[in-house]
Amino acid sequence: MRVLGVDPGLTRCGVGVVEGVAGRPLTMRGVGVVRTPSDEELGRRLVAVEQGIEAWLDEHRPDIVVVERVFSQHNVRTVMGTAQASAVAMLCASRRGLPVALHTPSEVKAAVTGSGRADKAQVGAMVTRLLRLDAPPKPADAADALALAICHIWRAPAQNRLQQAVTAHRAARPAAHVPPVRKGPTA
Amino acid sequence: MRVLGVDPGLTRCGVGVVEGVAGRPLTMRGVGVVRTPSDEELGRRLVAVEQGIEAWLDEHRPDIVVVERVFSQHNVRTVMGTAQASAVAMLCASRRGLPVALHTPSEVKAAVTGSGRADKAQVGAMVTRLLRLDAPPKPADAADALALAICHIWRAPAQNRLQQAVTAHRAARPAAHVPPVRKGPTA
Numbered sequence: 588m589r590v591l592g593v594d595p596g597l598t599r600c601g602v603g604v605v606e607g608v609a610g611r612p613l614t615m616r617g618v619g620v621v622r623t624p625s626d627e628e629l630g631r632r633l634v635a636v637e638q639g640i641e642a643w644l645d646e647h648r649p650d651i652v653v654v655e656r657v658f659s660q661h662n663v664r665t666v667m668g669t670a671q672a673s674a675v676a677m678l679c680a681s682r683r684g685l686p687v688a689l690h691t692p693s694e695v696k697a698a699v700t701g702s703g704r705a706d707k708a709q710v711g712a713m714v715t716r717l718l719r720l721d722a723p724p725k726p727a728d729a730a731d732a733l734a735l736a737i738c739h740i741w742r743a744p745a746q747n748r749l750q751q752a753v754t755a756h757r758a759a760r761p762a763a764h765v766p767p768v769r770k771g772p773t774a
Numbered sequence: 775m776r777v778l779g780v781d782p783g784l785t786r787c788g789v790g791v792v793e794g795v796a797g798r799p800l801t802m803r804g805v806g807v808v809r810t811p812s813d814e815e816l817g818r819r820l821v822a823v824e825q826g827i828e829a830w831l832d833e834h835r836p837d838i839v840v841v842e843r844v845f846s847q848h849n850v851r852t853v854m855g856t857a858q859a860s861a862v863a864m865l866c867a868s869r870r871g872l873p874v875a876l877h878t879p880s881e882v883k884a885a886v887t888g889s890g891r892a893d894k895a896q897v898g899a900m901v902t903r904l905l906r907l908d909a910p911p912k913p914a915d916a917a918d919a920l921a922l923a924i925c926h927i928w929r930a931p932a933q934n935r936l937q938q939a940v941t942a943h944r945a946a947r948p949a950a951h952v953p954p955v956r957k958g959p960t961a
Binding site: 677 | 820844857860861865867868874
């Protein structure tokens with residue numbers, strides 16, 4: 588599974604590509620940041636984010652795009668830009684028919700460090716270790732994008748099992764309430 | 775001036791096209807709503823909004839796109855969808871090189887009703903009157919999109935005069951600090 592993680596932002600949008608499956612060593616395929624100048628018009632910044640994400644999708648052909656879920660209780664001034672950049676990332680993925688998954692910052696931190704309240708340095712350290720890099724990716728947005736991708740690869744099997752259990756349960760449940768099939772005259 | 779107003783939203787995105795200049799009767803060229811199903815995946819909804827806005831841009835070829843400015847103090851649950859839909863509208867416009875303008879809800883209400891705290895019914899009534907329609911456009915999102923376009927047409931001359939004044943002031947100011955030009959040996 589090849590995953591593009593996106594830590595959305597207008598000034599710095601972290602992007603990282605990780606390949607692998609749960610339970611085996613993971614490989615980093617690329618990491619970087621899409622930047623747009625803060626004195627640029629908002630519409631133009633969104634176009635620049637779109638072009639940046641498109642370039643990453645073209646080059647790395649991921650199977651899925653994972654975007655950090657934006658909460659509105661964050662800093663009010665930055666949350667709008669984050670929401671807008673995440674919309675562009677999701678749009679680019681869905682337009683290509685790629686699945687999009689969202690994970691919260693605490694899910695990501697818990698997945699890579701064991702604690703949902705880990706700090707940036709801890710996340711950076713674990714990303715470095717898990718991907719066997721020489722140094723933590725800079726800036727933090729780039730490391731966060733890789734952490735998102737790792738989180739998704741590790742959570743995916745559990746989510747799939749959960750989904751299968753839910754599906755099996757739903758398939759089994761109605762049968763219990765349906766009276767036994769009686770052979771009618773036409774049978 | 776032909777203006778496409780967009781009242782952004784994921785479930786209902788109001789769109790309205792108004793043509794005219796300040797001080798003369800305005801003409802409605804089109805009004806409608808781009809809808810996306812609330813049980814659809816977020817990425818797909820954004821793609822549907824994009825396709826809807828693109829269709830309006832193709833059909834009406836506006837000179838400018840005016841989008842309602844989103845504030846995060848609104849209802850926390852709906853503000854993210856509004857921010858994401860507005861990002862798509864701005865992206866579509868800027869990608870075509872069209873200018874994008876933003877107006878706040880209170881600017882729009884003040885422009886069309888005289889009061890920044892007017893209710894939906896008042897805005898609908900004034901839009902109906904100003905565009906000489908038979909009935910208020912439904913739903914309210916459609917009327918709001920037309921109100922945005924009207925607001926922009928009426929505010930544009932004032933904004934242009936302000937911009938000209940600022941430009942003139944900036945052009946004049948440095949000259950005052952520059953020493954008088956002296957004729958040198960080469961002159």
